[in-house]
Each structure stands twice: as C-alpha cells, then as structure tokens.
Amino acid sequence: xxxxxxxxxxxxxxxxxxxxxxxxxxxxxxxxxxxxxxxxxxxxxxxxxxxxxxxxxxxxxxxxxxxxxxxxxxxxxxxxxxxxxxxxxxxxxxxxxxxxxxxxxxxxxxxxxxxxxxxxxxxxxxxxxxxxxxxxxxxxxxxxxxxxxxxxxxxxxxxxxxxxxxxxxxxxxxxxxxxxxxxxxxxxxxxxxxxxxxxxxxxxxxxxxxxxxxxxxxxxxxxxxxxxxxxxxxx
Amino acid sequence: xxxxxxxxxxxxxxxxxxxxxxxxxxxxxxxxxxxxxxxxxxxxxxxxxxxxxxxxxxxxxxxxxxxxxxxxxxxxxxxxxxxxxxxxxxxxxxxxxxxxxxxxxxxxxxxxxxxxxxxxxxxxxxxxxxxxxxxxxxxxxxxxxxxxxxxxxxxxxxxxxxxxxxxxxxxxxxxxxxxxxxxxxxxxxxxxxxxxxxx
Numbered sequence: 001x002x003x004x005x006x007x008x009x010x011x012x013x014x015x016x017x018x019x020x021x022x023x024x025x026x027x028x029x030x031x032x033x034x035x036x037x038x039x040x041x042x043x044x045x046x047x048x049x050x051x052x053x054x055x056x057x058x059x060x061x062x063x064x065x066x067x068x069x070x071x072x073x074x075x076x077x078x079x080x081x082x083x084x085x086x087x088x089x090x091x092x093x094x095x096x097x098x099x100x101x102x103x104x105x106x107x108x109x110x111x112x113x114x115x116x117x118x119x120x121x122x123x124x125x126x127x128x129x130x131x132x133x134x135x136x137x138x139x140x141x142x143x144x145x146x147x148x149x150x151x152x153x154x155x156x157x158x159x160x161x162x163x164x165x166x167x168x169x170x171x172x173x174x175x176x177x178x179x180x181x182x183x184x185x186x187x188x189x190x191x192x193x194x195x196x197x198x199x200x201x202x203x204x205x206x207x208x209x210x211x212x213x214x215x216x217x218x219x220x221x222x223x224x225x226x227x228x229x230x231x232x233x234x235x
Numbered sequence: 236x237x238x239x240x241x242x243x244x245x246x247x248x249x250x251x252x253x254x255x256x257x258x259x260x261x262x263x264x265x266x267x268x269x270x271x272x273x274x275x276x277x278x279x280x281x282x283x284x285x286x287x288x289x290x291x292x293x294x295x296x297x298x299x300x301x302x303x304x305x306x307x308x309x310x311x312x313x314x315x316x317x318x319x320x321x322x323x324x325x326x327x328x329x330x331x332x333x334x335x336x337x338x339x340x341x342x343x344x345x346x347x348x349x350x351x352x353x354x355x356x357x358x359x360x361x362x363x364x365x366x367x368x369x370x371x372x373x374x375x376x377x378x379x380x381x382x383x384x385x386x387x388x389x390x391x392x393x394x395x396x397x398x399x400x401x402x403x404x405x406x407x408x409x410x411x412x413x414x415x416x417x418x419x420x421x422x423x424x425x426x427x428x429x430x431x432x433x434x
Contacts, residue, residue, distance in 0.1 A: 067405040101355040157302045158357040158377030159396075180356040197357075197396035198405060206265040206397065 040080075042066075042073045043110055051118035055214040057203045065113070068198055072105030072181070079103070104181035108161055111192050115227075117220035124218055130232075131225035138173040148175050150212040153195050164191040164224070166231040173228075188231035191224045238278065238289075240271045241311050249319040253413045258401045266397055267310040274303035293380050305378040309359055309391065316390045318419035327424045328368075329389065336370040343372075344415065350374050351392045352408045362390040368427055389426045390418065 045065050050058035079098035086092045117123035126132055126142060139145035145164075152175050153162025160179045165187025167174050178184050184192070193215060200211035243263050248256040277300055278285035284292065284300065292304035324340055325333055337343035350372050351360035358376045363386035365371070370389065373381050381388055392414050399410035 063404055071405070097355065157299070197400060201397060201400045202404075205261050206269060 040073050040076050040106055042070050043113065045113055047116075047118045052116060052218045053119065055119060055217045056116075056200075060198075060200065060202050063202075064109075064194075064198060069106070069109040072102045072109065075102035076106050101181050104183040107183045108178075108181055108192060108194070111189050112194055115191050115220045115223050116215075116218050117222070119218055123220045123222040126221040129225065131221070131228045134173055134228065145175075146216060149191075149193065150209070152177055153193050154208045154212055156195055159196040162193040162195060163187065163189055166190055166228060168231070171232075188227065190227045190231070191219060238271050238274050238307065240268050240307075244314055245319050250317060250417055253416050254317075255402050258398075261401065262310075262398060263314070267307070270303045270306040270310070274300070274307060277303065290382060293383055302378040305380040305383075309378065309380055309393070312388060313359075313391050313393045315422045316392070316419055317414075317417040318421070319417075321419040322416040323420075325420045325423065327420065328427050329370075329420060329423045332364070332368055332370050332427070347372050347392075348408070348411050348415075351394050351411045351414075354394050357395040360392045360394060361386070361388055362423070363388050364427065387426070390423050 042065070045061070048058075049061045049065070052061060075098065079095055079102055083092055083095045083099060086095060126135075132142070135142055135145050139148060149162055149164060156162065156177050156179070158179065160177055160182075161184070163176050163178065163184050165174055165176045165184055166172075167187050173190065174187060176184065176187055193212070195208065195212075200208070204211040204214075243259070247259040247263070250259060281300075284296065287295075289304045289308040292300060293308060296304065324330070330340070333340055333343045337346060347360060347362065351374070354360065354374045354376075356376065358374055358379060360372065360374050361381050363371050363373055363381050365387070371386070373384075373386060375381060392411065394407065394411075399407060403410040403413075
C-alpha cells in the first residue's frame with residue numbers, strides 16, 4: 001500500500017494535518033518566535049479497562065493505553081519539540097523517523113480506542129443502513145468482509161495495522177494494511193485493528209486468528225458508520 | 236527434504252530467572268517451530284527452491300519464503316547467543332575486538348542497548364563483523380538478516396515483542412538489561428574467523 005503521493009515532505013505534512021484533525025491537540029504559543037509545537041496528551045479511554053472482557057483483557061487494555069499509547073504521546077512531544085528547535089534541514093531530517101513513529105502511534109491508537117466498544121453494547125452491532133449496505137456491496141457480505149480483513153491483517157509480517165479504509169478517489173471501501181506505526185494516509189480510516197503483539201500477546205500468545213476473531217465482538221460499528229458518513233460527505 | 240527445528244541448546248527453564256520457562260516454551264515451540272512448519276508447507280507447494288539451505292534462501296528469496304527462512308535462522312542464532320552460563324564481561328578475542336571497535340565494553344554495551352531498545356517495531360539487534368574481524372552494531376527490521384548485506388553475525392538480540400512481553404511487558408529496556416546476563420561470549424568467539432555456516 002502506497003502512503004506517499006508527492007515528494008518526500010508531502011506525506012509528512014499530510015500526517016500532521018491528520019494529526020491535527022484526529023487529535024485536536026491544543027497549540028501552545030511560546031515566546032520563541034518560531035516555536036509553536038503542540039503538546040499532545042493521552043486521550044481518555046471511552047470505557048473502563050475491563051469493558052472489553054472477555055475478548056480483550058483488562059490487563060492488555062491497561063498496558064496498551066497507559067504504557068504503549070502514553071509512550072507514543074511522550075515520544076511525539078519530545079520529537080516535535082526537538083524538531084521545532086532543530087537549526088538545520090539535516091537535523092530535522094534525522095528527527096523525522098521519531099516523529100513518524102510516535103506520531104503514527106498516537107494517531108493510530110487514538111482512532112483504535114474509539115473504534116472499539118464495550119462487550120454487549122449496542123455499538124457493537126452492525127445494524128442495517130448505508131454503511132452496512134456499502135460493506136455488502138464492496139465485499140459481497142459482512143462475513144466475506146470479516147474474512148478478508150482478518151486474513152490480510154494476520155498476514156502482516158512484523159508489526160502493523162489492518163484497516164477498513166475509504167478510498168476517496170474510487171469512492172469505495174477497501175482493506176489496506178500499514179506497517180509499524182505508519183498512519184493510514186491513502187484512505188480515510190474507518191476501522192483499525194492493531195496487530196502489534198502487545199495488542200494481544202498476554203491473552204492470545206502467538207494465535208493471532210483467535211484474537212482477530214474475538215475483536216469482532218467489540219468493534220464499534222456505530223463509530224465506523226459515522227466515519228464512513230463523514231468520509232463520503234467530504235469527498 | 237523437510238526443514239527441521241534445531242534443538243534448543245539448553246532446557247526450557249535453563250535461562251530462568253532472567254527469561255522464564257514460559258517465554259521459552261512459547262518462543263521456541265510456537266514461534267520458532269511455527270516458522271519451520273510454515274516453511275515446510277511452502278516447500279511442499281513450491282518445491283523449486285525446497286532443499287536449499289537457510290543461508291541460500293535468505294540471500295536469494297524475498298516475501299513469505301524469505302520471512303520464514305530468515306526467522307528460523309535468526310531464532311537459532313538467538314538461542315545460541317544466550318547461555319545459562321553467560322553474562323559478565325567478554326573474554327577472549329571478542330573482548331579485544333570490542334575494545335578496538337568501541338573503545339570499551341561499557342561503550343559497546345551502551346551502543347548495543349540503545350540500538351536494541353530504540354528499534355522502532357519488530358526486529359533484531361546484531362553484533363556483526365567484516366572479513367577483517369572489524370566489529371559493528373547493526374539492527375534489522377522484522378525478519379531482516381545481516382548476511383543478506385554481507386555481514387557476518389557474531390551475536391543477536393530479538394526485539395520482537397513476543398521475545399519479552401511475558402516477562403517484561405512493555406519494558407524493552409529492562410529485557411535488554413537482562414540479555415546482558417545471558418550473553419554467550421563463547422558463541423561470539425566461535426563466530427570469529429569463520430567464513431560460512433554459522434549453525
């Protein structure tokens with residue numbers, strides 16, 4: 001999946017744009033003339049740490065949110081602060097990997113918490129409507145959609161994310177994957193599934209398919225439908 | 236020809252308390268064995284390259300075949316890079332070479348630890364050498380293996396999350412600190428002055 005369109009900085013600026021809209025981080029003005037780095041914060045989980053039991057354990061949710069996501073936030077703030085202060089292009093370029101990694105991690109996890117919902121809650125039901133119809137049209141059936149998303153996500157070698165994404169150019173829903181903490185840039189993210197080992201290892205160990213089956217019980221289809229609607233209206 | 240999982244050089248509880256028996260059970264029996272099973276599956280479907288050594292597959296293949304072969308090789312090398320009798324300061328020829336390349340063991344330890352803990356995502360940290368025994372630290376991503384770039388591996392540390400999550404959760408730096416208690420300097424020394432076939 002290509003996530004870059006034009007030039008080396010394009011994807012980078014696009015990522016910042018997505019970061020600003022997805023995270024709505026407050027921009028703090030400092031007295032230094034050119035320093036205007038945002039201070040990112042860890043968003044609250046929209047539910048209790050145990051709300052996704054038994055599908056995703058409280059222990060995983062706690063570590064995932066309080067440790068992993070927090071580390072990306074802390075890392076992003078540090079990387080952006082250093083970036084803003086870096087006096088030369090060479091030094092800024094040297095910091096880009098850290099901005100991409102931590103920034104992507106913050107974006108991806110912020111989206112993730114929102115596209116999950118408590119076990120048994122109404123949001124976890126994919127009810128009839130524009131979104132469900134679009135899935136059936138794109139994949140044939142909801143089952144076929146589930147199968148494709150799970151298969152492609154499980155096939156990622158290493159760490160990454162599986163996504164249901166909206167392709168604005170073709171106005172279609174597609175399954176795409178991203179590596180490491182790369183943010184999804186080629187499509188509008190509708191549903192993201194974290195397949196880094198930290199997302200499932202304590203509970204599912206090496207058995208990725210079991211985790212991928214279980215997570216379908218706690219996907220927030222209401223949020224997904226809302227993202228889809230917004231993506232369609234802003235095409 | 237079927238590919239076989241090489242035996243673990245020690246019992247599954249031999250690295251405790253540094254790395255638990257539970258970790259070795261999953262890491263060896265599920266992950267390492269899983270790569271071997273998958274490679275055999277692929278070999279049955281595409282016998283054209285079946286029977287090639289891991290080194291050959293690493294150098295000539297890409298994609299899913301490369302991933303399995305490289306990960307089998309990487310894990311075998313990792314188990315050997317650890318020892319129940321390991322740890323402490325390096326001895327022998329490798330100690331000399333470390334001082335030459337890095338100034339001191341402490342300096343090397345700091346650099347290697349930084350490379351291992353700072354790697355973004357899954358991968359491996361390696362101590363490698365060239366034909367003149369000059370040492371270098373390299374990291375590879377995911378299933379990456381340094382022999383593909385012409386380096387000769389001396390030691391490795393697995394930084395995929397499955398290597399440390401059971402024992403250390405998200406605390407990769409703590410896992411790296413533990414790796415130093417197990418590092419097998421004997422194995423490192425045996426990888427000097429050899430030209431091929433490290434396994």
